[in-house]
Amino acid sequence: MECPICLRDWSMTLVPLIIQCGHSYCKECIGQLVKNGNMNCCICKEDNKFTALSDLEINLTFLKRSHYLPENPGSEYLSKKLNIEIFKDYRCLDHDAPVHSYCPDTMEVFCCKCENDNNEEAKNVTRIPEVVHQLKTCLNSQRLKNKQASLQMKFAEKVLEAQLEKSKMDNLQKIEEHYDNLQKLLEQRRQQAKKEYLDKFEDYFKSLDCFETIKQVRKHLAEVEHLINDKDKGKIGDYCQSCIELSNLKNEVNLADFDAPKEILMFEPEVSQNETSGAEYTSVNYTIELKPYKFNAVQDSIDITKCWYCHHCETQNSSITNCLSCSGCLTPRPIEYYESFFKNYRYASLDDFKLLEERQKSEEELINSLKKPSYKDKVCYVINESWLIFWDHYITQKKKAYNLQTDEESLINNYVPHPGQINNHILVRKPKEGQEAVAKYKDVNPRVWNAFYQIYGGGPKVHKRNKKDSKLSMRPLQDPYEAEFNAKIEKIKKKNSLLGKAKPKNPLHQRPRTGIRHRVKGASAGISERHLTKRTNASKKDMTF
Numbered sequence: 001m002e003c004p005i006c007l008r009d010w011s012m013t014l015v016p017l018i019i020q021c022g023h024s025y026c027k028e029c030i031g032q033l034v035k036n037g038n039m040n041c042c043i044c045k046e047d048n049k050f051t052a053l054s055d056l057e058i059n060l061t062f063l064k065r066s067h068y069l070p071e072n073p074g075s076e077y078l079s080k081k082l083n084i085e086i087f088k089d090y091r092c093l094d095h096d097a098p099v100h101s102y103c104p105d106t107m108e109v110f111c112c113k114c115e116n117d118n119n120e121e122a123k124n125v126t127r128i129p130e131v132v133h134q135l136k137t138c139l140n141s142q143r144l145k146n147k148q149a150s151l152q153m154k155f156a157e158k159v160l161e162a163q164l165e166k167s168k169m170d171n172l173q174k175i176e177e178h179y180d181n182l183q184k185l186l187e188q189r190r191q192q193a194k195k196e197y198l199d200k201f202e203d204y205f206k207s208l209d210c211f212e213t214i215k216q217v218r219k220h221l222a223e224v225e226h227l228i229n230d231k232d233k234g235k236i237g238d239y240c241q242s243c244i245e246l247s248n249l250k251n252e253v254n255l256a257d258f259d260a261p262k263e264i265l266m267f268e269p270e271v272s273q274n275e276t277s278g279a280e281y282t283s284v285n286y287t288i289e290l291k292p293y294k295f296n297a298v299q300d301s302i303d304i305t306k307c308w309y310c311h312h313c314e315t316q317n318s319s320i321t322n323c324l325s326c327s328g329c330l331t332p333r334p335i336e337y338y339e340s341f342f343k344n345y346r347y348a349s350l351d352d353f354k355l356l357e358e359r360q361k362s363e364e365e366l367i368n369s370l371k372k373p374s375y376k377d378k379v380c381y382v383i384n385e386s387w388l389i390f391w392d393h394y395i396t397q398k399k400k401a402y403n404l405q406t407d408e409e410s411l412i413n414n415y416v417p418h419p420g421q422i423n424n425h426i427l428v429r430k431p432k433e434g435q436e437a438v439a440k441y442k443d444v445n446p447r448v449w450n451a452f453y454q455i456y457g458g459g460p461k462v463h464k465r466n467k468k469d470s471k472l473s474m475r476p477l478q479d480p481y482e483a484e485f486n487a488k489i490e491k492i493k494k495k496n497s498l499l500g501k502a503k504p505k506n507p508l509h510q511r512p513r514t515g516i517r518h519r520v521k522g523a524s525a526g527i528s529e530r531h532l533t534k535r536t537n538a539s540k541k542d543m544t545f
Contacts, residue, residue, distance in 0.1 A: 001016075001062050001065055001145070001148065003016070003024075003025060003026040003029055004023070004025065004042065004043065005025060005026070005029040005033075005042060006026060006028070006029055008026065010026075010062050010063055012063075014026050015027060015058055015063065016058065016059040016062045016063060017030060017053070017056040017057070017058060017059070018056060018057050018058070018059050019039060019041065019048045019050075019056060020046075020048040020049070020050070021041045021043075021044050021046045021048055021159065022155060022156065022159040023041055023043050023044065023156070024059045024062060027053060030053060030056070031053070037049055037050065037051055043156070044156070044159075044160065046163070062148075065144070065148065091111075092109075092110075092111035092113070092114060094113075094114065095111055095113040095114065097111040097112060097113060098111060099111050099128070100112070100127060100128060101115055101125045101126065101127055101128065102125070102126055102127075102128055102131050103124060103125050103126075104124060104126070105124055109128070110125065310326040310329065310331060313326060313329040313331070315329070325362060331451075331454050331455065332359060332362060332363045332366060332455055353415075357397075360394070360395050360397070363395060363455070364395050364396075366451060367448060367451060367452075370445070370447040370448045370451055371444075371445070371448060373445060374445070377445050377446060379446070379463040379464065380443045380444065380445055380446070380463060380464065381443070381444050381445070381446060381448075381449035381461065381462065381463045381464075382424070382427060382441040382442070382443055382444075382462055382463070382464060383422065383424065383441060383442055383444055383449065383452065384422065384423055384424050384426060384427060384440075384441055385440040385441055385442050386423075386440070387419055387420075387422055387423055388442055390419035390420075391419045391452075391456075393416045394416050394417065394418050394419055397415070397416050418456075419456070420456070420458075421456055421457045421458030421459075422452060422453065422456055422457070422458030422459060423458060424441075424458070424459060424460050424461075424462060425460070427441050427462065428460065428462065443464075446463075449461070449463075
């Protein structure tokens with residue numbers, strides 16, 4: 001037990017003092033190492049702060065152990081090497097007598113006769129049991145020192161681990177606080193950026209001329225309504241009265257509502273030869289094919305209450321024998337020939353509902369039989385998913401599953417109307433900039449598409465590369481009208497650029513261009529583009545039935 005700096009043993013005069021890190025030093029060494037109330041520990045290199053030496057506690061454990069232990073026990077034996085062999089019956093070689101004493105000066109053992117003969121030389125003779133006791137005492141003291149040193153090392157390790165854990169927690173807390181502050185700062189910057197953007201957007205939106213244009217249009221409409229005189233109002237009233245009389249006449253005569261279909265505008269995509277194998281969609285060239293409707297004098301006079309006409313195979317069918325499907329091509333009877341449901345299903349009878357239910361079952365069986373894939377199908381068609389969902393609800397009549405009543409009133413209230421014509425126009429419509437396409441479609445094979453098209457009509461017919469798995473997609477298809485319109489615009493621009501290059505550039509032959517002439521030229525160009533836009537919009541309207 002000693003001071004780690006001056007290496008002096010602890011005693012009542014040399015008292016050990018414990019500093020903050022847990023190590024002990026004497027008072028003199030601490031006084032030499034303290035500078036401005038701060039002391040750097042020589043063992044752990046940690047800074048310890050204190051105001052006075054009286055604040056430090058005394059290490060009573062070290063002091064008590066050093067006070068009760070004898071000073072340097074057995075030191076005279078530890079510095080020498082003793083080659084002593086102790087046997088139970090060890091005898092003196094000279095006198096053949098048992099040995100009983102040991103001299104540390106000469107390092108020899110003596111018997112009684114040897115001790116008497118060497119009395120002058122062997123002055124410091126000690127009995128062998130006493131020597132053994134002294135050696136054991138010295139060894140025990142050394143063991144205590146080693147044990148104290150090991151305990152001190154363990155204590156130092158625990159103190160160091162506690163300090164490291166505390167430092168770790170402090171650093172983690174600092175990191176959390178730092179990133180919390182960064183997150184708050186980022187949130188503030190985000191809100192500030194949003195506010196700045198909204199302010200700029202409102203300023204820009206207010207600066208647009210659309211508000212002024214709307215005001216001018218409303219003002220113009222008000223002036224037009226004001227300019228209509230009483231005479232014109234009277235003519236308009238006469239026209240309305242004539243329309244009312246015609247509708248009343250129709251109800252009195254009780255004519256059947258049969259409208260001959262208009263020309264069917266159809267376009268089918270042709271697969272390009274320069275397609276890539278990895279592309280999802282084929283590059284298609286839309287071709288327009290006009291199929292005029294063939295009118296028949298006999299068919300025009302048909303009473304649809306007794307018979308109906310198949311547009312697919314041009315076969316006349318009886319409403320009694322062939323009430324569900326065509327006798328020639330087995331196509332289901334179109335919904336337009338069910339007068340009670342096509343006009344207003346609320347006037348249908350219970351027999352009409354039963355007949356329609358049989359027709360729906362036959363149509364469902366037909367579509368399910370055509371859904372099987374075939375290796376001969378090189379292309380597949382796409383159909384609007386929303387229309388397909390309405391068709392499924394119409395075929396299955398899901399509302400009936402929740403109503404156990406079978407009377408006529410409950411059937412009318414739970415009836416799901418037919419989906420109408422196929423509406424694929426939204427699939428070829430290009431979304432605006434900054435907006436995602438919301439139209440979903442599903443792939444069907446050519447047989448299912450032909451069945452839907454023969455029964456419900458509509459369109460347009462668009463096909464793409466066939467896939468093994470039919471999945472929904474959000475990608476829009478190509479708009480043929482927009483492509484045609486852009487091609488015509490490019491053609492007009494190219495023509496105008498060629499005309500501009502052909503004009504002479506000699507300034508003597510040029511005539512001064514006035515503001516009026518310039519405006520007239522710009523107006524004529526604007527009229528041509530608007531005229532082209534109207535023609536394109538008119539072609540789009542032909543697709544609706």
